Amino acid sequence: MLLGVSVVVFFMVRAIPGDPAQIILGQQATQENVQQLRAHMGLDKPVFVQYGLFLRDAITGDLGNSIATGRPVTTELLARFPATLELTAFAMLVAVLVGVPVGVISAVKQYSVLDKITSVLALAGVSMPIFWLAMILIVIFGVKLQLLPFPGRLSSGVAIQAFTGLVLVDSLLTGNFAAFWDGLKHLIMPALALGTIPMAVIMRMTRSSMLEVMGEDYVRTARAKGVVPWRVVSKHALRNALLPTVTVIGLQVGLLMGGAIVTETIFSWPGVGQIAYDSINRRDYAMIQGVVLYGALLFVLVNLVVDILYAVLDPRVRY
Numbered sequence: 369m370l371l372g373v374s375v376v377v378f379f380m381v382r383a384i385p386g387d388p389a390q391i392i393l394g395q396q397a398t399q400e401n402v403q404q405l406r407a408h409m410g411l412d413k414p415v416f417v418q419y420g421l422f423l424r425d426a427i428t429g430d431l432g433n434s435i436a437t438g439r440p441v442t443t444e445l446l447a448r449f450p451a452t453l454e455l456t457a458f459a460m461l462v463a464v465l466v467g468v469p470v471g472v473i474s475a476v477k478q479y480s481v482l483d484k485i486t487s488v489l490a491l492a493g494v495s496m497p498i499f500w501l502a503m504i505l506i507v508i509f510g511v512k513l514q515l516l517p518f519p520g521r522l523s524s525g526v527a528i529q530a531f532t533g534l535v536l537v538d539s540l541l542t543g544n545f546a547a548f549w550d551g552l553k554h555l556i557m558p559a560l561a562l563g564t565i566p567m568a569v570i571m572r573m574t575r576s577s578m579l580e581v582m583g584e585d586y587v588r589t590a591r592a593k594g595v596v597p598w599r600v601v602s603k604h605a606l607r608n609a610l611l612p613t614v615t616v617i618g619l620q621v622g623l624l625m626g627g628a629i630v631t632e633t634i635f636s637w638p639g640v641g642q643i644a645y646d647s648i649n650r651r652d653y654a655m656i657q658g659v660v661l662y663g664a665l666l667f668v669l670v671n672l673v674v675d676i677l678y679a680v681l682d683p684r685v686r687y
Contacts, residue, residue: 369664369667369668370661370664370665370668373660373661373664374422374423374426374657374661375419377656377657377660377661378418378419378422378657379415379419381651381653381656381657382415382653384648384651386651387402387406387651388409388411388435388650388651388652388653389402389403389405389406389409389411390402391650391651392405392435392650393405409435422657426661429442430442431654431657431658431661432654432657432658433654434647434652434654434655435650435651435652435653435654435655436646436647436650436652436655441654441655441657441658442658444643444655444658445640445643445658445659445662447533448638448639448640448642448643449533449639449640450532450533450534451521451533451632451637451638451639451640452624452625452628452632452637452639452640452641453534453625454534454535454536454555455555455558455559455562455624455628455631455632455637455639456562456621456624456625456628458555458559458563459558459559459560459562459563459566459624459628460563460566460617460620460621460624462559462560462563462567463563463564463566463567463570463617463620464570464617466567466571467566467567467568467569467570467571467574468570468571468574468613470486470571470574471486471570471571471572471573471574471575471578471613472574472575472578472601472606473486474486474487474571474575475574475575475576475578475579475582476578476582476601478579483575486571486575487572489568490568490571490572491568492568493564493565493567493568493571494565494568494569494572496564496565498561498562498564498565498628498630498631499630499634501560501561501564502557502558502561502630502631502634502635503634505557505560505561506518506557506634506635509557510557516553516554516556516557517550517553517554518554518557518635518636519635519636519637520554520635520636520637520638521535521551521554521555521637521638522535522547522550522551522554523550523554526546526547526550527547528542528544528547528551529542535547535548535551535554535555536548536551536552536555539551557635558628558631558632558634558635558637561631561634561635562624562628562631565620566617566620566624569616569620570613570616570617570620573612573613573616574609574610574613577609577610577611577612577613578601578605578606578609580609581605581608581609582605584608586604587600587604587605590604607681608682610681611678611681611682614674614677614678614681615674617674618670618671618673618674618677619670621670622663622666622667622670622671625663625666625670628641629641629642629644629645632645633645640659640662640663643655643659644656644659647659
């Protein structure tokens with residue numbers, strides 16, 4: 369998987385119009401200086417030779433140096449990863465805590481007014497562009513009501529001692545509750561914007577899975593035996609209906625962890641998504657390749673975790 373992704377991204381980024389050396393030196397630079405910088409960066413070699421050198425280094429964990437900062441790509445990604453992890457975790461927490469229960473209630477109360485309302489909300493959640501929703505949240509809660517701060521992860525003047533790179537965790541570890549509250553308020557708007565689509569998808573998948581399971585023989589048998597309705601839903605139906613929902617959650621986590629480019633850019637969130645956006649504008653080949661490979665690796669790992677959860681939720685998968 370990673371090998372295939374590396375081939376695609378390596379050759380596609382070089383198809384982007386623009387010369388990285390020219391962008392670094394500016395439009396007033398002489399061709400001689402541009403050619404010297406291209407040679408220094410290895411861009412004067414044939415593209416297949418460049419890929420071979422990149423692959424040789426990537427196998428050892430060396431993804432090259434960023435054109436913009438001169439720092440190793442791996443170092444830059446590790447520095448940005450905690451911000452993306454914190455944003456993704458909070459967004460998915462909201463999406464799961466809202467999407468799964470609402471999907472279950474919609475299935476149990478099929479065709480009711482509540483089911484129709486949630487269906488409309490789910491459709492709206494999937495349809496709304498993230499950039500539009502993010503701007504609406506900023507205008508309402510950030511500008512008009514001034515309830516939530518933006519941009520960034522912390523307000524100016526608020527500092528914490530970093531251990532994990534996660535603002536909420538580090539502030540709790542150091543007992544800095546003022547920073548914790550400030551970081552939480554900064555997190556709410558981007559997390560809501562980012563979690564809206566996963567929430568709607570999880571809601572619809574949970575509903576459809578529950579409807580399918582509720583018609584199974586073992587559910588009807590449990591009802592006929594007089595098992596209380598909430599126990600039928602929670603013990604007999606929900607656990608079996610969670611398998612496709614877990615798959616959807618895993619895919620959504622992989623997508624968000626790969627870098628929420630739009631959300632992080634709008635809220636100036638210093639994560640992987642923002643550095644990916646900046647790298648594309650600067651034609652930073654090494655950083656773009658590193659970000660895409662990082663996202664592919666996370667997808668592989670998340671799918672592995674999903675497969676393991678399958679065996680936990682359904683013992684039949686183990687055999």
